[in-house]
Amino acid sequence: MINQYLLKEVISHFDFVGSLLKCEPYGSGHINDTYLLEYKIPHMGVVPIILQRMNTNVFKKPVELMENIMNVTSFLREKITENGGDPERETLTVILNKAGKPYYKDSEGNYWRAYHFITCATGYDEVKCDEDFYQSALAFGKFQSLLADYPAEKLHETIPDFHNTKARFAVFKDAVEKDVCHRAKDVQAEIQFVLEHVDLAHVLGDMQASGELPLRVTHNDTKLNNVLIDDKTHQGICVIDLDTVMPGLAINDFGDSIRFGASTGAEDEKDLSKIECDMHLFEVYTKGFIKGCDGRLTDEEIKALPLGAKVMTLECGMRFLTDYLQGDTYFKTKYPTHNLDRCRTQFKLVSDMEKKWDTMNEIVSKYNI
Ligand code: ATP
Ligand code: MG
Ligand code: MG
Structure with a gap:
């Protein structure tokens, strides 16, 4: 206090x-x-x-x-x-x-x-209806379109390598090798999951390096309550909480919103049968985000939106697993396997996105006009 x-x-x-x-x-x-x-x-x-x-x-x-x-x-x-x-x-x-x-x-x-x-505006903590989720997508999309001409490279990286998935993969591998808490033996399936998806740790960095994906101003904390919704019109009017504004990829902002906003369960749900990536919510957010971006994203960026969702989800799960292996030093935990439960929901989501990959791409192309 x-x-x-x-x-x-x-x-x-x-x-x-x-x-x-x-x-x-x-x-x-x-x-x-x-x-x-x-x-x-x-x-x-x-x-x-x-x-x-x-x-x-x-x-x-x-x-x-x-x-x-x-x-x-x-x-x-x-x-x-x-x-x-x-x-x-x-x-x-x-x-x-x-x-x-x-x-x-x-x-x-x-x-x-x-x-x-x-x-006369409110930041809601939970998605209570599709319309709120849509309004946040529209607002974060508009944030992209308004800042499309901003020279992103001139911004400071407030948290270096925040979404450098490749660097985060290296930290993960180091945590597995050091295994300071002797937990690796109990999480072999999860470790294997990451190793099988190593391509995803590299793909966005490579696409950025080749110029396929441009550097943009990104928000990096695209939660619902970081958009104020007008109490009268119910429209998302203002993106707030700009601490994590940094140079990054537009598809990462999109992807992180899908990771937590389109999941059917809590981030630490133990019953994985309750965890799916809801295609209706995916569509709601995609529609709002693309509309908000107002033609300022490139065709490559729009086509890569599902990839952004998958990579952000894998990255997040990998960070939970890394923290579990390192002894829960970064994320606050309420019980000993909290980070492991969180990692499992993220990997379940990645697997579910893989199953629904064609649908996700169809939804994106439906709004890519
Ligand atoms: P987070 O946990 O999302 O990182 P934070 O600690 O960085 O949050 P903010 O999101 O900046 O904090 O602000 C906390 C809350 O205060 C917001 O969710 C919003 O309800 C309110 N708030 C912040 N700035 C404003 C503002 N300019 N006008 C009205 N309300 C605001
Ligand atoms: Mg906030
Ligand atoms: Mg904040």
Whole structure:
């Protein structure tokens, strides 16, 4: 818990106008500490503000991270304005501190940032209906189309090699060889599964190197609750949580959404008969994403969307298995085989996608017009 003195110190370094009515923890984010501040301004009403303590354990370079966010949101603001949209609601607006910086480093070394609060919109934690999933696909697709002209290579890699599946495969192999917890003997089938799919660890890197897939600005955390949905119109209006914005492949953003959004069960479901890649949800997301991209993806990228889903799912399963072999040092676990259960759901999904491969490709070509 952050102490009140520290919060006071932080707030005093911003030029927030009015009298502070409220300052309390907000939302269900897992990475940063998010606060909602409310200021009363005479004759104007109440102005809400989001204040976040950034997680510097996860993001080691907060200054570079904020540089990415400033650059991407400035670019988005211009594009949204050109298209006749409302940049105040359709992208994040960073509030500079009194020194003109997009962050404040407090006396204990924490990094803080502030955003305009986007009112009358909600980030939903769970997919309750197809329409929400469709709206998030549309919003993440639109994010791609608005940023299609942004020079992605100029962004900092906030987490190096985040989706470098080849590098993650090398870490996996090393974990198997070192076998520090003597767990490898119990997970031979899972290890074998990865080894049989080694091609998938290389394919996207190769396609990028050959120029078949272009480098894009990617979001890298395309969860439903990272899109704010307008309370009145129910349209996805704003992509938030830009910490992981980095150079990457559009099909990886798509693939990760499918990995968790089109699965019929929880990530740690023990009963694998409950785990499938739902083709209806796959279609809902594909339709929204391609529409949102508005013709800015290449034909090769669109055709590679199912591959993005398969590779992201394999990569994620491989990361769970690696962590299991290394003694559960990265992902938080609730019981000893938690990472193994998670790895199994991901591999079940990969196998299921392989079974449904023709259907997935047919769905993509149906919307590739
Ligand atoms: P995650 O676990 O998704 O990584 P996080 O800890 O990085 O989350 P955010 O997603 O940035 O945190 O913010 C947490 C929540 O605060 C969001 O889900 C959203 O509900 C709310 N929120 C963040 N920024 C804004 C904003 N500018 N306007 C309104 N609500 C916001
Ligand atoms: Mg979030
Ligand atoms: Mg986040």
